[in-house]
Amino acid sequence: MSTTRHPEVPGEPTQKTTALLETATATIQGFGPINKIHQHLCAFHFYGHDMTRQVEAHHFCAHQNEEVRQCLIYDGPEADAKLIGLEYLISENLFMTLPDAEKPLWHSHKFEVKSGVLFMPRMPGALERQDLEKVCKTYGKTIHFWQVDRGDNLPLGLPQIMMALTRDGQLDENLASDCEKRFGVNFDKERENRGYMKGPEHGIHPLANGAGKGLQTKLRKVDCNPAAEPVPRIFV
Numbered sequence: 001m002s003t004t005r006h007p008e009v010p011g012e013p014t015q016k017t018t019a020l021l022e023t024a025t026a027t028i029q030g031f032g033p034i035n036k037i038h039q040h041l042c043a044f045h046f047y048g049h050d051m052t053r054q055v056e057a058h059h060f061c062a063h064q065n066e067e068v069r070q071c072l073i074y075d076g077p078e079a080d081a082k083l084i085g086l087e088y089l090i091s092e093n094l095f096m097t098l099p100d101a102e103k104p105l106w107h108s109h110k111f112e113v114k115s116g117v118l119f120m121p122r123m124p125g126a127l128e129r130q131d132l133e134k135v136c137k138t139y140g141k142t143i144h145f146w147q148v149d150r151g152d153n154l155p156l157g158l159p160q161i162m163m164a165l166t167r168d169g170q171l172d173e174n175l176a177s178d179c180e181k182r183f184g185v186n187f188d189k190e191r192e193n194r195g196y197m198k199g200p201e202h203g204i205h206p207l208a209n210g211a212g213k214g215l216q217t218k219l220r221k222v223d224c225n226p227a228a229e230p231v232p233r234i235f236v
Contacts, residue, residue, distance in 0.1 A: 006075060007153040009082070036062035039131070040077065042183065043118040044171055045085075045142055045162040049216035054172050055149050055162075056179055057142075059087060067091035069138075075148045077121065084155075085144035085162065092200040095139040095208070103207035104215065106139040107164040110199030116190030117171060121183050129194060136197045139208060140164065158217045166209055 041059040046052075058081065059071035069089040074081035095106060112118040113136040120128045142162040146155040165171055180187060206212075 006082075007148060007151050009153055033062070037072070038062060040121055041071070041118060041135075042077075042121055042179070043112055044165060044175065044179075045073075045144065046165075046170075047144075047216075048161040048163050048210060049214040051163075051170060052172075053149055054175055055084070055144070056175065057085070057087075057162075061089070067094050073142070073144070075146075082146055082148060084146040084148055085142060085159075087140050087142040089135070089138045089140045092137055092139070092202065095200075095205065096202075100207055103205060104209075104211040104213075105161060106141045107209050108166065108199065108204045109135050109138050109140060109164065110204060111166045112164050114191065114194050114197055114199075115165070115168070116185075116187035116194060117165065117176065119183070119185055119190065121185075125190075125193060129197075132194065133197050136194075137200050139200075139205075158219055160217050161215045163210060163215075166204075 037060045039061050041061060043057055043059065044054055045057045046054045056075070058074045058077050060074065061069045061071035063069050067090060071087045071089065072083060073085040073087055075084050076082075089109075090106075095103070098106070109118065113132050118132070118135070120131070142164075143159045144162050145159045146152060147157060147160070176187060179185075
């Protein structure tokens with residue numbers, strides 16, 4: 001059964017001197033990329049090779065432009081949440097330009113949005129649906145680095161390709177119910193509200209969503225190409 005876990009991170013508590021230093025650097029330095037984050041999306045991801053391992057994923061997203069978003073993914077919305085992965089969202093037009101070998105690494109968002117399980121916490125419904133109409137037509141590529149679902153208290157192992165829900169019956173009922181209670185949302189009601197939304201203009205591409213198969217990151221040892229021979233220096 002899938003659960004959302006929040007393992008305790010090992011290490012000494014943050015010292016007052018460190019906190020004071022952070023206050024000073026936050027005042028002096030700029031945080032341009034972080035300051036562009038403008039929205040919080042909550043959804044569920046499963047490991048590309050194991051649909052039974054599901055994770056509640058909180059996306060904090062910024063637009064690169066109208067067709068590309070990039071999101072930092074945390075295991076919760078709290079200030080001490082763990083950074084567990086990232087996701088890129090692109091338009092259908094950009095997805096169609098990808099090589100066929102690349103397309104299986106990307107997942108569609110149509111079902112997530114229309115089923116109501118992808119939502120924007122605390123956002124009024126009308127504003128939320130205005131943006132999710134766009135998300136419904138996009139594709140995403142997601143990598144998780146920290147496997148909090150198995151209780152890892154540090155990011156262990158290889159980064160893993162994650163996938164998104166594509167049909168009813170896939171989402172763990174306990175995970176869904178717990179999320180609905182904590183955020184005061186009703187997925188079934190939102191499904192009704194979003195019935196008018198449409199997915200990609202050309203339908204879900206058959207190579208998306210792992211092309212219907214499981215995907216897992218593997219480590220393979222290879223010969224490391226030796227450095228190029230040094231160019232002899234000529235002194236004149």
